Amino acid sequence: MNNEKQISARSGYGALVILFLLIGAGITLIVLTKILWMGLLLMVISFLTIMVGFFVVNPNNSRVMTLFGEYKGTVKDNGFFWINPFYKKQKISLRARNFDSEKLKVNDKIGNPILISVILVWRVKDTYKAAFDVNDYEQFVKVQTDAAVRKLAGMYPYDNFAEDQLSMESNITLRSGLDEVNEALEHEIAERLSIAGIEVMESRIGYLAYAPEIANAMLKRQQAVAVVAARKKIVEGAVGMVEDALVKLSQHDVVEFDEDKKASMVSNLMVVLCSDKEAMPVINAGTLNS
Numbered sequence: 416m417n418n419e420k421q422i423s424a425r426s427g428y429g430a431l432v433i434l435f436l437l438i439g440a441g442i443t444l445i446v447l448t449k450i451l452w453m454g455l456l457l458m459v460i461s462f463l464t465i466m467v468g469f470f471v472v473n474p475n476n477s478r479v480m481t482l483f484g485e486y487k488g489t490v491k492d493n494g495f496f497w498i499n500p501f502y503k504k505q506k507i508s509l510r511a512r513n514f515d516s517e518k519l520k521v522n523d524k525i526g527n528p529i530l531i532s533v534i535l536v537w538r539v540k541d542t543y544k545a546a547f548d549v550n551d552y553e554q555f556v557k558v559q560t561d562a563a564v565r566k567l568a569g570m571y572p573y574d575n576f577a578e579d580q581l582s583m584e585s586n587i588t589l590r591s592g593l594d595e596v597n598e599a600l601e602h603e604i605a606e607r608l609s610i611a612g613i614e615v616m617e618s619r620i621g622y623l624a625y626a627p628e629i630a631n632a633m634l635k636r637q638q639a640v641a642v643v644a645a646r647k648k649i650v651e652g653a654v655g656m657v658e659d660a661l662v663k664l665s666q667h668d669v670v671e672f673d674e675d676k677k678a679s680m681v682s683n684l685m686v687v688l689c690s691d692k693e694a695m696p697v698i699n700a701g702t703l704n705s
Contacts, residue, residue, distance in 0.1 A: 419543040419612070422480065422488030427469050430497035437461035467500040477539075479505040479546045489542045505546055511538045511616055516560055518622055521568040523589060528626035529573050531589070533564050534619055535604065541612025549611045559607040560618075567600050573625065589623055596620065 441458035472478055472493050480487040481503045490496065491509070498504070514535040523529050537556060539545045545552040568589065575588045587595050597619045605615040 417543065417548075419541045420486075420488040421491055423492060424470075424490050424496035424498045427471075427495035427497040430465055430468065434461060434465045437465070464500050465497070468497045468502075469495070470498070470504050471495050475508065475510045477507050477509055477542050479507055479542050481505070486543065486547065507539055507542050507545055509539055509542075511536055514556060514560060515621060516557070516564065519561060519564055519568075520626055521565050523568055523573045524570060525572045527573055528628065529568065529589070530622065530624050530626055531564060531568055531620060532622040533560060533600065533604075534617075534621040535560055535615065536617040537608065537613050537615050539612060540614035544610065544612030552611045552613065555611050556608060556613060560604055563600065563603040563607055567596065567603060570599070571596060573623075589620070593620065 438458050438461060441455065441461070445455070470478060472490055474493050476493075478490045480490065480498065482499065482501060487502065489507075490498075514537065516532045516535070518530045518532045520528060520530055535556070539552070549555045571587055571589050571592070573588060574590050575586070586592070589596055600620070601615055601618040604618050608615060
């Protein structure tokens with residue numbers, strides 16, 4: 416037997432009636448025979464043997480039954496029951512549970528130290544595996560989740576920088592590819608926890624950041640990449656605007672450009688369009704070449 420087997424137990428109310436009848440019989444025996452010890456012995460034995468067999472199963476809970484080390488089955492029905500007093504009854508919750516892991520310091524795919532944590536929603540699906548295939552299934556969830564997070568962090572870079580050839584080959588990153596990363600994380604955790612009969616309902620990255628020792632440097636790097644990308648767009652737009660301006664001025668015969676005038680016009684327009692500050696107009700009272 417290596418899988419869960421669901422069984423049913425007798426209603427506890429019938430056994431409760433029998434218990435009251437046996438106690439009443441003990442009292443009657445004392446009254447009729449005047450032998451105190453016989454009546455008390457009957458009541459004590461009845462009380463101990465029957466009371467031990469009572470148990471309650473609340474919604475989304477279960478009881479794993481074993482008899483002298485042998486697995487007999489799992490009771491998942493809700494209510495008040497009675498079973499063989501020699502059965503050992505292990506309570507296992509079937510409710511969904513949250514696990515918010517600690518922030519782990521690991522290295523991403525390109526070796527950058529990062530801090531990462533995961534939020535996991537799980538529940539017990541197979542009570543046999545949870546009870547007998549692992550020593551402590553709750554501790555097993557914590558340890559294996561941390562192991563899965565460490566493995567996942569080494570599979571992807573934190574971010575994608577254009578100058579990193581390794582990052583260029585991988586479009587999925589921990590920061591930008593959350594859907595793909597969370598899906599891979601859920602698959603990895605589910606595979607690890609299946610041995611304990613655990614069902615992974617949801618898993619996702621709860622915290623992600625660079626480690627403190629490189630956080631400032633990486634922030635500057637991100638800012639530099641953003642500035643370079645913005646400047647590139649500005650230059651591309653400025654070149655197009657200058658080109659359109661020169662073409663339209665020539666087409667409408669507004670002014671005739673020789674190479675010097677064209678170079679001067681291009682220089683002035685590029686400075687105006689690409690500068691961070693507002694341009695200050697200068698009025699030229701003479702010729703362009705004076």
